[in-house]
Every structure is written in structure tokens, then in C-alpha cells.
Amino acid sequence: MLEVSGLTRRFGGLLAVADASLHVPAGSIVALVGPNGAGKTTLFAMISGFVPSDSGKVVFAGEDVTGLGPHVICARGLVRTFQVVQPFGRLSVRENVAVGTHLRVADRREALARATAVAERVGMGHLLDRPAQALTVAGRKRLELARALATEPRLLLLDEVMAGLNPTEMTEMIRIVRGIRDGGVTVFLIEHVMQAVASLAERVHVLNQGRLIAEGAPAEIARMPEVVEAYLGHGVAERMTAQAAGGAR
Amino acid sequence: MNARLVMAAGLAAALAVPYLVRSDFWLGFLITVLLFAVMGMAWNILGGYAGQFSFGHAAFFGTGAYAAAVLHIGFGLNPWLGLAVAALAGGLVALVIGYLSFRYGLRGSYFALITLAFAEVLRILANWAEFTGGGVGLYVPLKVGIANLQFSGKTGYYYVALGFAVLSLAVGWALEHSRLGAQLMAIRENEDAAQALGVDTFACKLKAIALSGALTGIGGGFYTHYYLYIDPGIAYGPGVSVEILLVPIIGGLGTVFGPLLGSAVLHGAGELARRLMGDAPGLNLIFYGVLLIVMVRFMPEGLMGLVWRLRHRWRRVADA
Numbered sequence: 170m171l172e173v174s175g176l177t178r179r180f181g182g183l184l185a186v187a188d189a190s191l192h193v194p195a196g197s198i199v200a201l202v203g204p205n206g207a208g209k210t211t212l213f214a215m216i217s218g219f220v221p222s223d224s225g226k227v228v229f230a231g232e233d234v235t236g237l238g239p240h241v242i243c244a245r246g247l248v249r250t251f252q253v254v255q256p257f258g259r260l261s262v263r264e265n266v267a268v269g270t271h272l273r274v275a276d277r278r279e280a281l282a283r284a285t286a287v288a289e290r291v292g293m294g295h296l297l298d299r300p301a302q303a304l305t306v307a308g309r310k311r312l313e314l315a316r317a318l319a320t321e322p323r324l325l326l327l328d329e330v331m332a333g334l335n336p337t338e339m340t341e342m343i344r345i346v347r348g349i350r351d352g353g354v355t356v357f358l359i360e361h362v363m364q365a366v367a368s369l370a371e372r373v374h375v376l377n378q379g380r381l382i383a384e385g386a387p388a389e390i391a392r393m394p395e396v397v398e399a400y401l402g403h404g405v406a407e408r409m410t411a412q413a414a415g416g417a418r
Numbered sequence: 419m420n421a422r423l424v425m426a427a428g429l430a431a432a433l434a435v436p437y438l439v440r441s442d443f444w445l446g447f448l449i450t451v452l453l454f455a456v457m458g459m460a461w462n463i464l465g466g467y468a469g470q471f472s473f474g475h476a477a478f479f480g481t482g483a484y485a486a487a488v489l490h491i492g493f494g495l496n497p498w499l500g501l502a503v504a505a506l507a508g509g510l511v512a513l514v515i516g517y518l519s520f521r522y523g524l525r526g527s528y529f530a531l532i533t534l535a536f537a538e539v540l541r542i543l544a545n546w547a548e549f550t551g552g553g554v555g556l557y558v559p560l561k562v563g564i565a566n567l568q569f570s571g572k573t574g575y576y577y578v579a580l581g582f583a584v585l586s587l588a589v590g591w592a593l594e595h596s597r598l599g600a601q602l603m604a605i606r607e608n609e610d611a612a613q614a615l616g617v618d619t620f621a622c623k624l625k626a627i628a629l630s631g632a633l634t635g636i637g638g639g640f641y642t643h644y645y646l647y648i649d650p651g652i653a654y655g656p657g658v659s660v661e662i663l664l665v666p667i668i669g670g671l672g673t674v675f676g677p678l679l680g681s682a683v684l685h686g687a688g689e690l691a692r693r694l695m696g697d698a699p700g701l702n703l704i705f706y707g708v709l710l711i712v713m714v715r716f717m718p719e720g721l722m723g724l725v726w727r728l729r730h731r732w733r734r735v736a737d738a
Binding site: 217219238239240243244248249250251255256257258259260264267268269271272274275276277280316317319320 | 595596597600601607610613615616619
């Protein structure tokens with residue numbers, strides 16, 4: 170579904186993403202993890218056309234989409250959400266979602282009807298006429314998701330949809346994301362909450378200081394020394410193995 | 419249902435006005451109100467719905483005014499057709515300005531400044547060029563007749579202005595119920611998010627500014643044939659830009675009836691101020707400035723916001 174090869178982006182002297190290559194198979198849920206500032210959001214921004222890449226290629230559904238504008242990529246069926254939610258504050262929930270449904274339908278009434286259906290699908294049916302700026306954090310995260318879904322994507326890039334949610338809300342969000350995948354949409358997500366990654370993702374890619382350092386199933390990833398070091402610091406993995414070995418003796 | 423009844427009654431009353439109001443002064447006043455309601459709606463499309471504040475709508479107004487004047491005086495073009503050409507010319511200038519500013523991502527105050535600059539450049543060009551009559555301006559020869567868009571009294575002009583005002587309301591209503599309107603409001607609220615949802619923000623903004631320029635161009639063309647005179651200061655001066663943007667800001671940005679209400683209140687208050695304080699030159703600009711500050715400080719949602727709040731409160735009282 171998505172094939173990224175050799176994607177690189179510099180900001181001045183800072184190498185934000187270096188030579189990133191990864192593959193997201195159709196129908197899967199794939200996660201991208203890494204410490205703060207690793208370049209995850211920049212990688213998403215390049216894939217979705219918001220930030221031009223210095224080199225490398227993005228192939229979506231068999232077509233090269235490198236260098237296309239975000240609205241063109243969205244129309245092809247690849248949509249992103251924002252880590253910092255970006256609601257249309259003074260518009261109602263229904264109107265917010267209708268901006269997404271309008272991508273596929275010109276008629277206003279039909280777009281609003283479809284928006285209602287999408288909002289209900291993510292559990293916002295009772296908030297339809299509420300202005301977006303009056304929503305809670307959890308509500309805004311859901312709205313972000315609903316709007317993206319409304320564009321009828323084939324691939325959904327979710328940038329930290331779990332952040333700021335309490336455990337109940339998170340369980341609900343996990344259920345929703347899984348439902349989206351079961352509805353035939355491939356999901357590629359950035360996530361810090363490891364519990365969510367473990368219960369959702371089939372494959373995990375680890376990004377550290379702009380480089381992809383590991384890939385595997387969630388359980389494998391957590392045991393890889395380079396991943397542990399990326400999160401906890403140099404030498405930690407060695408000490409942990411030594412400790413584990415000492416404990417076994 | 420109720421709203422439709424109110425609108426029909428309002429239109430009937432507007433049509434009956436010339437039979438009720440015999441004073442040329444008040445008819446003239448209403449013509450000005452309607453003319454600026456049209457151009458206020460034009461500004462509202464770009465500023466109110468799409469969130470792109472222009473300080474240079476004089477560029478479109480003046481171009482419409484000169485297109486109508488030059489083609490009628492120089493080439494004998496029928497004034498009614500001249501209004502259509504004025505719309506085209508205003509829309510075309512808007513497209514050029516819009517292309518240059520949106521292509522390079524100018525937003526907010528930068529966009530406001532570039533539009534102001536374009537209007538000033540056009541004013542200087544109109545002062546310098548020969549076919550615009552330079553600083554002397556252009557006089558439209560008097561030749562009364564409906565075919566010539568000239569009427570012996572104010573009544574004819576009133577009906578023409580009313581027609582365009584109704585047209586502008588229809589445009590506003592259609593926009594509110596269309597995909598383009600929804601996309602423009604999304605751009606106003608958050609341009610990045612709109613783009614992420616597949617909105618071609620560049621194309622949408624170009625459509626908005628072209629529509630806005632065309633409607634303002636009609637206003638300029640009508641001005642020429644109503645006053646039978648145009649010069650660079652009137653056509654492209656900052657005064658008309660400010661007057662146009664005040665109308666929807668007072669009335670309520672991004673609303674269908676805001677510009678009409680705003681124009682009535684702005685010119686009503688302006689007339690009152692003139693009577694109380696005399697007609698010293700520049701006084702109206704001071705008055706506009708004060709009004710703008712008061713509105714932005716105390717009523718950012720405009721009079722339509724106030725109307726909406728009052729109706730809400732009244733309903734709650736009625737329910738209780």
C-alpha cells in the first residue's frame with residue numbers, strides 16, 4: 170500500500186530524517202515509534218506532501234506521489250491527522266466532518282448526511298451541532314479522526330491519536346482504530362503509548378535521530394538492545410542484559 | 419417558512435420604497451446603502467467566508483468603474499453591457515492579484531498590504547495614463563434613456579441598485595449552501611487542516627477573489643453611470659477600500675445579511691455624524707476609524723452576532 174524509500178530531509182544543519190525506507194502492507198496496522206524529536210512527524214509530513222523531501226521516493230498504491238501537493242495526495246486516498254489537533258474552531262462537528270466528505274461529493278446536503286454517518290461511526294453522534302472549539306481533548310482527537318475518515322481514504326496516517334486520553338478513552342480509541350482497519354483502511358500510526366502500540370500494531374518501525382534503527386513485531390521490538398538504548402540512553406541495554414544474566418546465575 | 423415570509427415582505431417593502439419615499443435625498447441615501455451592500459458582500463466572500471482580509475478592494479472597484487467609463491465614452495459600448503464588462507474586468511484584476519499573492523503564500527497582514535499596494539499602483543497609473551483622462555478624470559455624457567442606463571430621477575437607479583443587492587444576497591446564500599462555501603470557511607478556520615482534507619486551497623482562494631472582484635467591479639461600473647464621473651482618487655483611493663471593508667465588519671463577517679445591515683448602519687450613522695458635526699473634509703474617515711475600533715473591540719461578530727444573541731435570549735424567555 171505504501172512504499173517509502175530513501176526519504177531524507179534536512180532543516181538547516183539538522184538531519185531530521187535520513188534515508189528512511191519502509192513498507193506498509195495493505196490491510197495492516199503499522200506503527201512508527203521513537204523518542205521525542207526523532208523525526209516521526211517530519212516523516213509523516215513528507216509522506217503526505219506537507220513537507221518536501223530532499224531526496225527519496227514515496228510510492229502509494231503503486232503510484233509515485235513524491236512531490237505532489239497534500240490535497241492531491243489526499244484525493245488519491247492517503248490522509249493524515251495532526252498531532253496538535255487542528256479543528257475548524259467555529260464550525261460545528263458536522264460541518265467539520267463535511268469538509269472531508271465534500272472531497273467526494275459536491276452536493277451540500279449529501280455531504281452533510283454522510284458527515285453525520287461518519288461522526289456517528291466514531292461515537293460523536295450526540296455532538297453533531299457542537300462547535301469544534303467547545304470539545305474536550307478526547308472529542309477533538311475523535312473529530313480529527315472523523316474528518317480524515319470522511320475523505321474515504323485507503324491509507325490513514327494517525328499522528329498520536331492516543332496522546333492526552335485517559336485509559337477509558339484510550340480503550341475506546343483502540344476499538345475505533347481497529348474498526349477502521351476492519352473496514353478495509355490501512356493504518357500507519359505514530360504512537361508513544363506502548364500499550365496501544367502493542368495491542369494494535371502488527372509491525373513496528375523504530376525511528377531514532379532521523380534514522381530507522383529497527384523493525385519487527387511489538388514484542389520483539391521491546392527486547393532489541395538498540396531500541397532500549399534509543400529510549401533509555403547509551404549502555405543501558407548492556408547493563409540490563411548483565412543484570413538479567415546475574416539474576417539467572 | 420417564517421424566514422421566507424420575512425424575506426418576501428422585505429423585498430415587497432423594498433420594491434414599494436420609491437412610491438413611499440418622495441425625497442430625492444433619501445432615495446439617494448438608499449442607493450448608496452444598496453451599492454455598498456453589494457460591494458460589502460463582495461468583500462465578505464473573500465474576507466468573511468475565506469478569511470482573506472483585503473485592504474485594496476478599490477483595485478476592483480476602480481477597474482470596474484474605468485472599464486465602464488472608457489468603453490462607453492471611447493467606444494460607445496452600451497452601459498448595460500458595460501456593467502458585464504466591468505464585472506469581467508474586476509474579476510480579471512482580482513485573479514491576477516490573487517494569483518500573485520496566493521501563489522507565494524501571502525496570508526494575513528501581508529495579503530492586506532499587498533492588496534493595498536496594488537490599489538495604490540493602479541491609482542498612480544490611472545493618474546498618469548491618457549485613456550483614463552489622467553488626474554482630470556472622465557465625464558460620461560448626459561443622455562437620458564433606459565437603454566443608456568440613465569434615468570431622469572433617482573427611482574430608476576434605485577431599482578438597478580436593488581436588483582444588484584438582491585443578486586449579491588443570492589450569491590451569499592448560494593455560497594453558504596455549496597461545497598465552495600464550506601471549503602472557504604475551512605480555509606478561514608485552518609488552512610493546513612483544510613489542505614490535509616483534500617481542499618485545493620489555492621484554487622478555492624482564487625475562485626473567492628475572482629467572484630469578489632467581479633461583484634465589486636459591477637459596483638464600480640454602476641458608480642460611473644450613476645455619478646457620470648470618475649477620477650483616480652475616487653476609483654482607486656483608500657477611502658473606498660475602507661468603506662467596503664467596514665460594511666461586512668459592522669454587519670457581521672461570513673453572514674448573508676451582514677453586509678446589507680452593515681451598509682445601512684454605516685451610512686445611517688455617517689449621515690447623522692455629518693449633520694451633527696458638519697461636512698469638513700476627511701471627517702468621514704475619522705468617523706470610520708472610530709467606528710472600526712469600537713466594532714472590533716466590542717462587537718467582533720458584528721451586528722448579525724448581536725441579532726443572533728438577542729433572538730436566542732428572546733427564545734429562551736419565550737420558552738420559560
